[in-house]
Structure formats: C-alpha cells, structure tokens
C-alpha cells in the first residue's frame with residue numbers, strides 16, 4: 409500500500425526566552441545568567457502512515473502534537489530529519505484563518521476556499537453543501553464582523569471539511585462547535601475515513617479516537633512514546649473512561665472534549 413506520510417527522525421526546536429524587556433535581558437547577560445533555553449518540541453520522531461489509515465495522536469498538553477501536525481501539514485519545516493507527504497493535505501487546523509471581517513460570509517467562503525487551494529469552479533460546485541453544513545443561510549450576506557465566534561468557526565469548518573484531500577488532518581478544532589454541530593462534524597469525518605482518505609487526528613478524547621482511528625501515536629515531551637493499537641495506546645496513557653475528572657497516570661482526559669464517546 410502507498411505510504412502517504414513519512415516522518416524520519418524529525419526534530420523541531422524552539423527557543424524559550426526568560427526575559428521580556430531589553431533591560432532585563434541586558435541585566436541578565438551582565439550577571440552571566442542564562443537568557444534562553446532551546447528545547448525540542450518534536451524530538452527525533454519517526455513513523456509512516458499508509459494510504460487509508462486513520463491515525464490518532466495523543467499526549468499531554470505541550471507534548472508536541474500541534475507542532476508535529478504543523479510539520480506534517482507543511483506549515484513548519486523540521487530543523488533536522490525529514491517529513492514527506494503525498495497528495496493534497498486539508499483539514500481542521502486554524503480553520504477560518506484569513507477571514508476578512510469586512511466581507512460577508514459568502515465572500516469569505518470563496519476567499520477561504522481559495523486559501524485552501526480550491527478553484528472557483530470547485531467552490532461553486534460545493535457551495536450549497538458548504539452553506540448547508542455551516543447552517544448560516546440567513547447570515548450568509550452579513551459581514552463576518554457581526555458573526556459570533558461559533559458562527560465563524562462553523563463557516564471555517566464547513567469550508568475545510570469540504571476540501572477534497574488525500575490526507576485530512578484535524579487538531580481538536582471541533583471542540584468549539586455546539587453539540588449538534590460536533591455531531592455533524594463527526595459524521596462527516598467518519599465519511600472521510602470511510603472514503604479511504606488518510607486521516608491524522610489529534611485529540612484528548614479517547615472515545616473519539618477509538619471511534620475514528622485504527623492506530624494511535626502517543627507523544628511524551630516531543631518523543632514518540634507509543635505507536636500501535638488504539639486501546640493499548642489509551643491504556644498506555646492510563647486513561648480511565650469511567651472517571652472523567654481524576655488525574656491519572658500520564659494525564660487528565662475527559663470523554664467529552666471534541667468528539668467525545670457520548671456523541
């Protein structure tokens with residue numbers, strides 16, 4: 409089967425600066441104190457994803473999930489190692505990025521679709537489906553400046569989720585929609601997986617990962633700590649489904665963030 413994502417020894421470092429003002433920085437330097445630290449947000453990560461696989465990515469806050477997703481989506485390049493992908497990548501990352509508040513929902517729909525690589529003809533073909541999905545009919549010709557944050561999110565999701573892609577990546581963006589909208593997104597993501605599109609899904613919700621994914625990657629402090637069966641990975645994380653609020657083992661999870669199991 410074709411390999412769609414190939415990540416080899418990928419490392420991405422960030423600089424953590426300890427001082428905010430120039431004065432603080434100068435004082436720290438004069439006193440011979442450390443002014444910054446370099447750390448690996450993604451640390452020597454290697455894995456590959458085959459066509460049609462649905463991969464979940466879990467880990468504690470700050471473990472490097474979003475950074476890894478940015479490497480896969482091409483938003484960032486690794487400092488060392490390599491990240492190769494095949495085909496068109498789309499997904500729910502930074503949905504609605506590039507919205508112009510002075511333009512109407514309709515104009516922003518076309519603008520956003522263009523940013524995501526859709527031609528005008530493709531957007532016109534999918535227009536009704538996108539509007540229907542966003543459920544913003546009455547407000548389509550209202551300036552986006554007057555949209556609630558939920559309405560903006562719906563429009564952004566509706567466009568992103570309708571882009572034809574070979575690899576679909578989603579970064580827990582679904583957590584902001586209301587319950588019926590989350591349900592709609594879940595159904596659409598199921599359809600995307602069923603249609604054979606490769607899925608890369610970042611979530612803190614074990615239920616959602618169980619429902620959608622056939623394999624799980626777990627990041628710990630930037631390193632790939634687990635790669636395998638979803639249930640085994642969730643057990644590795646020591647998540648207890650029956651106890652939403654308790655902090656256990658490697659982290660705290662609730663079953664109702666994003667696409668929780670209860671949907």
Ligand SMILES: Nc1ncnc2c1ncn2[C@@H]1O[C@H](COP(=O)(O)OP(=O)(O)OP(=O)(O)O)[C@@H](O)[C@H]1O
Nearest residue numbers: 422423424449467468469470471472473474475476
């Ligand atoms: N642009 C950046 N510059 C500096 N540090 C960054 C940058 N982006 C992320 N980091 C740091 O890298 C680490 C990993 O962040 P990342 O957002 O990838 O984690 P995450 O696993 O997605 O977390 P969460 O579950 O909270 O979304 C964190 O310590 C974060 O502060």
